[in-house]
Amino acid sequence: MVGRETELGRLEQVLQALDGGEAACLTVEGEPGIGKTRLLAELRGRAEARGHVVLSGAAAEFERDLPFGAFVDALDAYVASHDLNDHHSWDSGLERELGRVLPSLRGSGGPATALADERYEAHRAVRRLLELIADERPLVLVLDDLQWTDGASIELIATLVRRPPAAPVLLALGFRRGKAAERLSAALAGPPVTRLELGQLSEIEAAQLLDSDDARVVAAIYSHAGGNPFYLEQLGRSAGAVGLSRAPQGRTAGGDAGVPAAVAAALAAELAVLSAQSRIFLDAAAVAGEPFEPDLATSIAELSEPEGLAALDDLLALDFVRPTDVPRRFGFRHPLVRRGVYESTGGGWRLAAHARAAEILAARGADAAEQAHHIEQSAKQGDQEAIEVLLAAGRAAAARAPAAAARWFEAALRLLPGGDAERQVDIRVALASAQRSLGEFEGCRTALLEATELLPAESRMRRVELTALCASVEHWHGRHEDAHRRLLRAWEELPDRSTPEAAALQIELAVDGLYERDFAQTFEMGEAALETARGLTDRGLIAMAASALALGEAAAARIAAARAHRAEALEQIERMDDGELANRLETLYYLGWAETYLEHYDDAIARAERGVSIARATGEGRLLVPLMLLRGYPFEMQGRLAEAQEISATALEIAQLSANPHFEFWSLCELAWACYFAGDLDGTIAASDESVRVGGRISGGTMPASGGGAGWARALASFELGEFDKALRMMREVAGEELQNWVPAERYFNWENLALVELALGNPEAAGSIASRAEQSAAEVDLRLPTALAARTRAAVQLASGDTAGAARAADESIAAGAAIGAWFQVACSRSLLGQVLVAAGDRPRAIEVLREAERELHACGSVRMRDMARRELRKLRARTEVRGPAAAGDSGVESLSKREREVSDLIMERMTNKEIAAQLFLSEKTIESHLRNVFNKLGASSRAEVARAMERDRREREASGEPH
Numbered sequence: 001m002v003g004r005e006t007e008l009g010r011l012e013q014v015l016q017a018l019d020g021g022e023a024a025c026l027t028v029e030g031e032p033g034i035g036k037t038r039l040l041a042e043l044r045g046r047a048e049a050r051g052h053v054v055l056s057g058a059a060a061e062f063e064r065d066l067p068f069g070a071f072v073d074a075l076d077a078y079v080a081s082h083d084l085n086d087h088h089s090w091d092s093g094l095e096r097e098l099g100r101v102l103p104s105l106r107g108s109g110g111p112a113t114a115l116a117d118e119r120y121e122a123h124r125a126v127r128r129l130l131e132l133i134a135d136e137r138p139l140v141l142v143l144d145d146l147q148w149t150d151g152a153s154i155e156l157i158a159t160l161v162r163r164p165p166a167a168p169v170l171l172a173l174g175f176r177r178g179k180a181a182e183r184l185s186a187a188l189a190g191p192p193v194t195r196l197e198l199g200q201l202s203e204i205e206a207a208q209l210l211d212s213d214d215a216r217v218v219a220a221i222y223s224h225a226g227g228n229p230f231y232l233e234q235l236g237r238s239a240g241a242v243g244l245s246r247a248p249q250g251r252t253a254g255g256d257a258g259v260p261a262a263v264a265a266a267l268a269a270e271l272a273v274l275s276a277q278s279r280i281f282l283d284a285a286a287v288a289g290e291p292f293e294p295d296l297a298t299s300i301a302e303l304s305e306p307e308g309l310a311a312l313d314d315l316l317a318l319d320f321v322r323p324t325d326v327p328r329r330f331g332f333r334h335p336l337v338r339r340g341v342y343e344s345t346g347g348g349w350r351l352a353a354h355a356r357a358a359e360i361l362a363a364r365g366a367d368a369a370e371q372a373h374h375i376e377q378s379a380k381q382g383d384q385e386a387i388e389v390l391l392a393a394g395r396a397a398a399a400r401a402p403a404a405a406a407r408w409f410e411a412a413l414r415l416l417p418g419g420d421a422e423r424q425v426d427i428r429v430a431l432a433s434a435q436r437s438l439g440e441f442e443g444c445r446t447a448l449l450e451a452t453e454l455l456p457a458e459s460r461m462r463r464v465e466l467t468a469l470c471a472s473v474e475h476w477h478g479r480h481e482d483a484h485r486r487l488l489r490a491w492e493e494l495p496d497r498s499t500p501e502a503a504a505l506q507i508e509l510a511v512d513g514l515y516e517r518d519f520a521q522t523f524e525m526g527e528a529a530l531e532t533a534r535g536l537t538d539r540g541l542i543a544m545a546a547s548a549l550a551l552g553e554a555a556a557a558r559i560a561a562a563r564a565h566r567a568e569a570l571e572q573i574e575r576m577d578d579g580e581l582a583n584r585l586e587t588l589y590y591l592g593w594a595e596t597y598l599e600h601y602d603d604a605i606a607r608a609e610r611g612v613s614i615a616r617a618t619g620e621g622r623l624l625v626p627l628m629l630l631r632g633y634p635f636e637m638q639g640r641l642a643e644a645q646e647i648s649a650t651a652l653e654i655a656q657l658s659a660n661p662h663f664e665f666w667s668l669c670e671l672a673w674a675c676y677f678a679g680d681l682d683g684t685i686a687a688s689d690e691s692v693r694v695g696g697r698i699s700g701g702t703m704p705a706s707g708g709g710a711g712w713a714r715a716l717a718s719f720e721l722g723e724f725d726k727a728l729r730m731m732r733e734v735a736g737e738e739l740q741n742w743v744p745a746e747r748y749f750n751w752e753n754l755a756l757v758e759l760a761l762g763n764p765e766a767a768g769s770i771a772s773r774a775e776q777s778a779a780e781v782d783l784r785l786p787t788a789l790a791a792r793t794r795a796a797v798q799l800a801s802g803d804t805a806g807a808a809r810a811a812d813e814s815i816a817a818g819a820a821i822g823a824w825f826q827v828a829c830s831r832s833l834l835g836q837v838l839v840a841a842g843d844r845p846r847a848i849e850v851l852r853e854a855e856r857e858l859h860a861c862g863s864v865r866m867r868d869m870a871r872r873e874l875r876k877l878r879a880r881t882e883v884r885g886p887a888a889a890g891d892s893g894v895e896s897l898s899k900r901e902r903e904v905s906d907l908i909m910e911r912m913t914n915k916e917i918a919a920q921l922f923l924s925e926k927t928i929e930s931h932l933r934n935v936f937n938k939l940g941a942s943s944r945a946e947v948a949r950a951m952e953r954d955r956r957e958r959e960a961s962g963e964p965h
Contacts, residue, residue: 001042002229003205004035007196011043014170014194015050018138023164025171027188029180030198032259032336033230036174039198040142043172047140053133056142056325059149060290061335062342063373065408067152067401068101070143071126073291077326078133080104088910089132089920097125100400106367114399116437117621119152120653122400123159130160131167131919138168145335147179151403151438155657158187166919183659200227210236224262230334231263238266259336267340274314277303281311282320286342287353287374291324291331299360300353354378358389368393369404376411387412391427398434399619406434406443425451429466432473436622439659441477445470464490464501468508472586472622478662478695480515487512503532503541510548511590514555517743522552530565540584543572547591554597557744559782566594578610582618585611589623592630597745599785599821601634625651625663632670636677637785639825639861642930643900644674646923665695665710672713677825678930679865681717688714698734709734716753720865724760731757748774748786752793759800771797785826788817792830795837804841811837828857832870839873848879860937862930894954896938904931908944909951 001008007028014026026043028036037058044054057073066072079102084090099105100114101122133139143149143157160171173188177197180188188195201209206225207218209232225231271279284301285292298308312330315321320337321330332338345353358374372393379386394408409431416423432447448470455463467490474483487509494502506529513521526549533541546569553562569591573581581587592607608630615624628651635644648671655663668691675683691710692698698711715730731754735742739750751774758767771793778786795810811834818826835851838844851870858867874880897905900921907917914932918925941947 001038002209003201004039004198007039007198008042010194010196011039011046015043015046015052018047018052018140018168018170019050021138021168023167023169023171025161025164025188025193026173027193027195028172028174028198029177029195031228032176033228033334034198034200035229036176036198037144037334038229039196040144040172040174044140044142047138047170050138052138052140054140054142055133056144058144058290058331059146059153061145061148061339062286063289064148064150065373065376065404066369067150067397067404068156070146070149070153071156072102074141074143075126075129076102076104079129084132087132087135089128089135094125094128097121098129101126103367115616115619115621115624116398116400116402116405116434117624117654117658118616119155119400119402119437120159120650120657123156126156127160127163127165128919130165130169134165134167134169138170140170140172142172142174144174146173146175146184149175149181149184150401151181152397152401154181154184154187158183159657161187161190161193164192166915201229201232202227206232209233212236224260226260230336231260234263234266238269259340264340267337268344270318270320271341271344274318275311277307278311278314281308282315282341283345283349284353285315285321285330286332286338286345287350287357290335290338291326291329293328294330295328296357296360300356302356351378358386362389368396372408372411376408379415381415382417383415387415390415391430394430394434398430398437402434402437406431406438406440409434421454421456424454425462428454429469432469433620433622436473437658441473441660444473448473460499460501461504464494464504468504469622471508471512475512475515476622476626476662477660478665480512484512484516498532498535500533500536500538500541503529503536503538503545506532507541507545507548510545510552511586514552519552519556523549526552530568539572539575540580540587543569543576544584544587544590546572547587547594550594551590551597554594555743555745557781559598562594562598566591566598578614578617581610582614582620585614585620585623588614589626589630592627596630596633599783599823601637601822604634605631625654625660625667628654629666629670632674636674637821637823637825639828639857639863641674641678641825641862642927642934645671645678645930646927648674649924649927661694665691665697668694669710669713672710676713676716678862679868680926681720681865684713684717688717698730712750712753719753719757719760724757728754728757728761744777748777748789751777752789752796755793756796759796764797764800767797767800784817784821785823788814788823788826788830791817792826792833795830795833799833799837799840802840804837807837808834808841824857825861825863828854828861828863829866831857832866835870835873839877844877848874848877851877852879856937860934862933893938894950897935901931901935901938904928905935905939905947905951908932908935909948911948 011026014024017024028039030036040056044056047054055074055078057070057075059070063069079098095105099107130139130141143153146153146157149157157171157173164171175184203218203222206222206227207213207215209229210218210221212218221232221235225235271282274282280301281297281303285297287300288297294308294312295305297312298305301308301311303311312321316323316330319333322333323329324331332341342350354374355378358371358378361371361374368389371389375386375389379390390408390412394405394412397408398405409427413424413427413431416427418424428447428451432444432451435441435444435447448466452463452466452470455466467486471483471486474480474486487505491505491509494505496502506525510522510526510529513519513525526545530542530545530549533545546565550562550565550569553559553565569587573587573591588607588611592604592611595601595604595607608627611623611627611630615621615627628647631647632644635641635647648667652664652667652671655667668687672684672687672691675681675687688710692714695709698709698714711730711734715727715734718730719727731750735750739747742750751770755767755770755774758764758770771790774786774790774793778790791810791814795807795814798804798807798810811830814830815827815834818824818830831850832854835847835854838847838850841847851874855867855870855874858870894902894905903921904917907920912920914925914928917923918928921928935941935947939947939950941950
């Protein structure tokens with residue numbers, strides 16, 4: 001190593017931190033040939049000397065379309081050669097997910113219909129694998145030449161940087177300055193990353209590198225190569241052969257490398273001395289891949305095995321190629337050498353060589369992705385076999401590497417004859433799906449529009465489906481006006497309005513009205529669609545139209561009509577299997593939101609879960625984020641706050657992966673609310689502010705009919721922090737003076753929040769007026785939640801005025817109304833208020849009883865801030881505050897644990913820490929802590945040891961009775 005003393009010192013610092021158990025990320029950047037790979041090799045050597053596990057891989061210039069290429073290069077051979085099954089962190093789920101990344105586990109990869117939107121699961125699996133490898137010794141994972149890496153690898157690297165492994169893992173990345181993908185550069189821009197930028201060597205350092213005492217030779221070489229080590233070495237190898245002078249000859253066309261002309265000439269001089277047999281083998285190796293297998297290169301070169309091995313020996317002796325750490329795999333001494341060799345071959349020869357490579361790989365049974373690169377380079381238009389391989393590669397990559405899938409679908413389209421209209425449409429729809437997963441909105445939209453234009457005139461239903469799909473994509477990306485115009489134009493051009501196509505289009509227009517809260521459009525179009533669907537006796541259309549109507553009516557507080565249409569939708573859905581619903585998946589989404597507003601929380605959750613299950617089975621992830629977020633509101637009402645936070649955080653991860661700003665805005669909004677109810681004000685503020693930044697607005701557009709947004713949650717956080725004027729100002733800005741920006745079904749919460757702010761500001765009359773409006777609104781609808789909220793609002797106003805008797809009656813009414821619908825979090829909040837009322841009334845015994853019950857309920861819900869408020873009241877009364885003993889009857893014991901709580905408890909029994917449990921279950925430590933609070937409460941435990949004993953006891957009892965456990 002010459003001239004890199006500062007960089008070597010930084011390497012030592014990073015390795016020392018790794019020895020201390022810290023995960024870290026290091027980047028080495030610079031121009032081609034500057035010494036990035038050499039410095040990373042030095043890092044590997046020093047890490048090995050310390051006893052660390054060192055794994056390395058590199059992306060390759062001509063294979064940048066292979067999914068997870070650098071990770072496969074680094075990890076696959078290690079996983080294949082080590083028995084990891086006995087490790088406590090290894091399980092079938094991890095193996096199955098890793099099988100979608102690593103070829104050695106490909107048989108465990110699960111169904112091909114895995115959703116691209118859930119590719120975060122692959123990222124979590126790789127993070128778990130790295131933690132597993134680093135369990136006993138620190139791991140150094142070196143990934144080089146990432147300027148050529150594929151989209152799937154970039155997403156994975158970004159995830160590992162954003163959420164590092166919970167283990168001593170050093171991620172060392174090498175890439176050319178200015179050539180890394182934008183998303184990779186963005187991920188590496190943060191302070192946790194140690195960045196090394198390599199500069200040019202001085203002429204004195206160049207002389208050291210060249211090991212020459214001849215100042216004239218050094219000066220001549222330096223004038224052509226500058227301070228670039230690779231160029232210096234290349235010219236030093238053959239300075240005499242190229243006849244250097246002092247005058248530099250400038251740069252020549254070398255792709256993105258810009259190789260100096262003298263260096264290109266030096267490489268050409270090296271190649272010129274090769275025998276014909278060695279040269280053809282080297283050319284074939286450049287086509288075969290990086291790294292390459294000798295037998296594949298031999299076959300491409302059309303040599304015999306002895307001839308191929310002799311050529312390999314010759315090239316190893318001349319240092320054109322070098323062995324890798326994996327047996328029977330070799331690589332070029334530098335990527336620039338491979339580029340020079342590849343580009344020096346004739347175009348016709350390369351076509352034939354790639355064709356031979358594809359044939360050889362197919363005969364070996366290689367998967368479609370391995371063949372696809374060579375087919376793309378060599379296949380002729382109309383080659384049906386080649387098209388099928390490209391499509392197979394695209395379908396295989398779609399679930400975890402949509403960028404590669406999009407490339408293969410585009411390649412198939414180029415080969416497909418123009419007259420094959422049906423497949424032209426189908427491939428464009430598949431391409432649109434991959435582009436949507438990548439957040440390439442315009443490309444997705446264009447592909448769908450092109451597919452629509454290619455449809456024959458008689459394909460009316462398909463045309464409506466694609467138009468509706470395009471409009472949905474526009475809606476989900478916040479382009480509501482574009483979607484509205486598209487749907488209206490399609491409706492106006494429809495010749496016959498009594499057909500299934502007409503009904504389907506009217507349903508889309510009914511939902512379209514909800515985005516702008518144009519309920520008149522929703523009701524008009526929805527009722528017309530339902531009437532048409534009934535006449536056609538099409539149960540799928542009936543269910544979808546009735547569900548959309550039920551949602552609109554529930555949002556507008558037309559409760560009786562919403563219930564009737566919900567019943568009609570259910571009557572049809574109960575007769576439909578998943579296959580039928582797959583074509584009308586929005587039905588479950590619309591119905592689930594309607595049921596949320598109608599206070600059927602368990603049913604709404606069930607609709608969302610069935611929808612996600614169908615989406616996974618069909619491989620269509622378009623509705624995954626909306627269906628996931630559908631569960632947030634019911635979870636919050638039921639007091640399942642940890643699950644609400646978990647589902648929002650996961651949806652956010654999906655939205656960030658797919659670069660969908662609308663879904664990201666929406667997920668952050670839901671996360672802000674989940675954090676607020678859980679009492680995490682810092683989390684509320686962070687998620688709210690980020691939601692506003694991403695979405696460019698403080699409310700609106702998060703779902704059909706919603707007036708929601710992070711602005712109101714942010715206002716509530718300000719209120720809790722004592723910023724009352726700011727909170728009121730923000731509330732008015734978000735909802736409007738008369739709450740006109742909020743849909744009727746969600747205003748009941750707003751009334752209570754506004755009344756509490758007015759009370760805090762010393763305006764009891766204004767608060768009383770708001771309470772009256774809330775009561776009037778609640779009386780107009782046949783629902784229990786509005787009654788619970790209005791009664792609690794009145795109780796707060798009466799408590800402030802000193803009417804404790806009236807406040808107690810109102811609080812009791814609120815508790816009863818919430819309990820009637822299973823809104824247990826609201827019940828706990830109302831019970832806490834009742835406790836405060838009883839304190840004010842001087843009824844100490846009952847106040848203690850009520851506050852203790854509220855404390856237990858809020859603790860079980862995971863609402864830390866509200867629970868602590870109840871505890872403070874109890875301390876004022878000099879009463880015990882800790883949650884002790886079992887939960888209420890029916891809600892205690894191991895049987896009462898949810899599936900997730902049981903998983904956490906089982907891992908506690910395995911003596912795992914919260915950090916280890918979080919890694920095992922792909923959750924945050926905060927989520928684990930929340931689940932643990934629930935477990936402690938339900939089991940009456942005060943320590944992890946007591947939880948472990950309870951789980952052991954349960955296991956023994958099940959084994960004795962012969963039950964599964």
